[in-house]
Amino acid sequence: MRGERVQLVSDRLDLMQFRVSSKSLEDTSQVPAVLSPVVRIAESEAMRNREMTLNQFDSDNGEPMVMLLNRKHWADPVTEIVKLGSTEIWTLVNLTEDAHPIHLHMVRFQILDRQSFADYEYLANDKILPTGERIPPSPHERGWKDVVQCPPYATTRIIVPFQGYAGRYVWHCHILEHEANDMMRPYEVIS
Numbered sequence: 001m002r003g004e005r006v007q008l009v010s011d012r013l014d015l016m017q018f019r020v021s022s023k024s025l026e027d028t029s030q031v032p033a034v035l036s037p038v039v040r041i042a043e044s045e046a047m048r049n050r051e052m053t054l055n056q057f058d059s060d061n062g063e064p065m066v067m068l069l070n071r072k073h074w075a076d077p078v079t080e081i082v083k084l085g086s087t088e089i090w091t092l093v094n095l096t097e098d099a100h101p102i103h104l105h106m107v108r109f110q111i112l113d114r115q116s117f118a119d120y121e122y123l124a125n126d127k128i129l130p131t132g133e134r135i136p137p138s139p140h141e142r143g144w145k146d147v148v149q150c151p152p153y154a155t156t157r158i159i160v161p162f163q164g165y166a167g168r169y170v171w172h173c174h175i176l177e178h179e180a181n182d183m184m185r186p187y188e189v190i191s
């Protein structure tokens with residue numbers, strides 16, 4: 001494309017024009033070995049561990065009716081009250097047959113691990129009975145995150161420093177049909 005002009009368009013809109021130099025160039029840039037150092041947060045820094053369920057309730061003929069977090073509706077009173085500046089581990093217990101991309105507003109966090117568990121034991125006794133090893137996050141998931149993929153019938157643990165501002169925020173599944181069918185909850189950060 002040397003010496004040419006390339007137009008980027010969307011439908012009938014001209015978005016951007018690239019003017020490609022006609023001179024020859026040598027690109028000496030290099031991708032650094034480390035893009036940005038991320039210090040892993042030690043589990044011992046967490047002040048508390050909250051177990052949070054991801055729920056789906058079906059109708060009598062097996063149609064999904066409502067999806068909830070912690071078996072609570074959006075409009076129920078706030079149950080997660082967090083101290084500004086504290087660090088917590090949230091264990092997301094997925095009791096549904098779907099994966100859910102869970103997003104927390106305001107904060108960034110790190111993924112600790114995922115582990116499959118026996119859903120029948122949890123449904124009967126609210127106890128996590130692991131059925132597999134703790135699986136650490138993949139290399140591309142070891143940076144700062146604000147969404148985490150929660151696979152079905154597994155726990156996904158994240159460690160969250162609540163830094164920023166006090167106030168009321170939300171956390172929710174990022175699938176539109178789920179968050180609008182009540183898979184969204186408020187949480188409160190207090191100073």
Ligand SMILES: [Cu+2]
Binds near residue numbers: 099
């Ligand atoms: Cu979902």
